[in-house]
Amino acid sequence: MMWLDTLVQGMLLGGLYALFAAGLSLVFGIMRLVNLAHGDLIVFAAYLVLTGVTLLGLSPWVAALIAMPVMFALGWLLQAAVLNRVLGKDILPPLLVTFGLSVAVQNGLLEAFSADSRRIPAGALEGASLDLGLVTVGVMPLMTFASAILAIMALNGLFYHTALGRAFRATSDDAVTAGLMGIEPKRVFAIATGIAMVVVTLAALYLGMRANFDPSIGPARLIYAFEAVIIGGLGSLWGTLAGGIIIGVAQTAGAAVNPEWQILAGHIAFLVVMLLKPRGLFPRAVD
């Protein structure tokens, strides 16, 4: 039953990647912006939660709950003060600005927290596992996966069943006409990036509780997130979950064959999907 175990563990890992990717997918869907600092912002949020736990003695959950509005505010500010000024027809300025941000955040963290690996202590949850008969799964991976599904349901609900979600979709379709409807595209963008940062915080919580992290691991998380979004098809959050699962299963299967092949197997799965379905598995947005 080795293959079943690999499959299940891989799917659960995919939940984490879907959490990484959801914010990226949301922001791209609304403003066609790819934030190259996304991975570093996840790591930043992980340090924020860690600081809450170690400095204030909070439980990780409470620390994350406090970090969420902080990250929302930071995302809002980043969009309003910086990214809104470079958004436009030319994709170069926002790309270069977020690339600069990526390097700045990474090295800022390095200066503040050193290069040592850290982990958010999760107490009894850390080693806890559940025997499901055929396979045994960790409680933490299971919670990650459940959180990913809940986050995607919440985001979809927001997107398709609220006035704010309407404003998101309208602005994404046609920002000028959205303005004529009394919607400030720049405000909408700022809120969207804020929400993306809330999801980032949730992703960071699990990233930090499941494994060690250090300031340098952001870009790799960006790449996994990006692969999940592209595999799923731009603009579909459930597609993003599927993409995350594919990367997760490929990585787990690769690692089962040879631990050195874990990351490589994920990338190769991505390239294969690109080869067969260049627009992803569940394309929605037309770009």
Added chain:
Amino acid sequence: MYRLTTRTRAGTATEIAVLVLVLAGLALPAVTPRGVIQDLFFILTMLTLAQIWNLLAGYGGLVSVGQQAFVGIGAYAMFAGVILLGWNPVAAILLGGLAALALAVPTAFFAFRLQGAYFAIGTWVIAEVTRLLIAQWKALGGGTGTSLPREATSNIMGTDAIRALFGVREAAARDILAYWLALALVVVVTGCIYWLLRSRLGLALAAVRDNVEAAQAVGVDVGRLKWAVFLIAAAATGLTGALIFVQTARISPEAAFAVTDWTAYVIFIVVIGGIGTIEGPIVGVLVFFALRSALADYGSWYLMTLGLAAIAVMLFAPKGLWGLISARTGLHLFPVRRRLAGPKIEGGN
């Protein structure tokens, strides 16, 4: 009587100045210590990479964040030529260019399927895949890397003559040779880009940059143009990567495929100097080197400053430092714009 030309007085002056500088540069090792030559080697190779990236992103609209793939594959191909085939390192540099060209074909095939911003991360993925695959190549040291064997580094073609000429040790002679090659490479690469931009291809590139649909409508084959620019850039990047690692004589996947060294620095040089001009990367590399020397002791603060400086430039002076200078003075050292030349029209201005 009237003709379109890109020739200006400043352009001609630049050509003469470049010639003088190159001749002076060639003679420089006679009078400067080894440390300066090593610094100059670093500046020249970074400038080469910056000019190439500028061609890709600034002129071709191809924002690649995966150029480290070509630096790395070029460097590893050079090592393979030396270690596995017994080639002379200088000859093996050419192998680096070829290997990068070969890698560029599948890279372009995948990355060109991705639109706009996603192209950037797509190239990054390919670079990661290449790094991970190369790390499996046990003959070249696998994940930990390897060094050029002594017998290969000790009789690189030309070093004997350099030792005799300048009366220096073997290691210093190797640095001088590498420096001369870097000087030649930067002149050739910049010269080719300059020539390219002034040719019909440059006109087509400018058309594509301004408006893809319009360029297609007047008969520019946008797809082929992008392929051409991407392949040329990859080959030149591979040559540069191979040269860089001839000088260091030690390689590892982390060093050869470093996104910070071969892409982040390069992007910051171009952005801070001024994207979309040949002068920009030159100004950028000088600022970059000055910052590096000034902040060398502050570790990660230095990279943080660079990142923030790039953000500030994009926000407040999107055409970079050279853009500011050029706007003040109207100076174009490398004029690529076409202008009408001929006798003055009476009554006109």
Added chain:
Amino acid sequence: MLLETRALTANYGQFRALFGVDITVAAGECVAIIGANGAGKSTLMRSITGVIRNEAAMVLHRGEPIGALSSAEIMKRGIAMVPEGRRLFASLSVEENLLIGGQARKAPGPWSLEAVYDLFPILRERRKNPGTALSGGQQQMVAIGRALMSNPELLLCDEISLGLAPVVIRDIYAALPKVREGGAAIVLVEQDIGKALAVADRVYCMMEGRVTLVAKAAEVTREEIHSAYFGVAA
């Protein structure tokens, strides 16, 4: 005065599209703006709605300068726009397209989702469809309904008959009197002079970025319009 432009100029880069345009719209009034293609009518609408930003004092709403405000700020003051080409949101259903028109400005007034469905009953049947799956005429109804949802004081209609069949145009124009009964003033930008004059109180004619004629719709003669429209005497 509900809306006033004073010496309004507008440029597209180097190209000047409006050369000092003065128009006024009183509360509850219906004003038609006619003119050939390129006369500057759409540019005028874009300037009033803040799509093109101007000097503040060039556009006045109830005497207050609004020329430098954003589209959204201007809309929230009660100036709603039915844009040229309808511009429905493709990812929104018909009903969502209507709802989004009223979500940024909550003003008391006769218009609601139900009232718009009563005005254009076909939209009630198609409410779940994507906005862009409708026929041109139905899309135009959605665009008008969307603008009404904010209960505006002033409704700007840019070329609402363009590209539609005569019978459809008749249905759409039949809705305008009901809009006026609801208390809103209307500015109609039209190339169809006959349709415009039939519903308007006053008419402005534009040519090459300038106003060439202001007249009461009931009193204006064919000759006056002809010379203002084409720049030559009939």
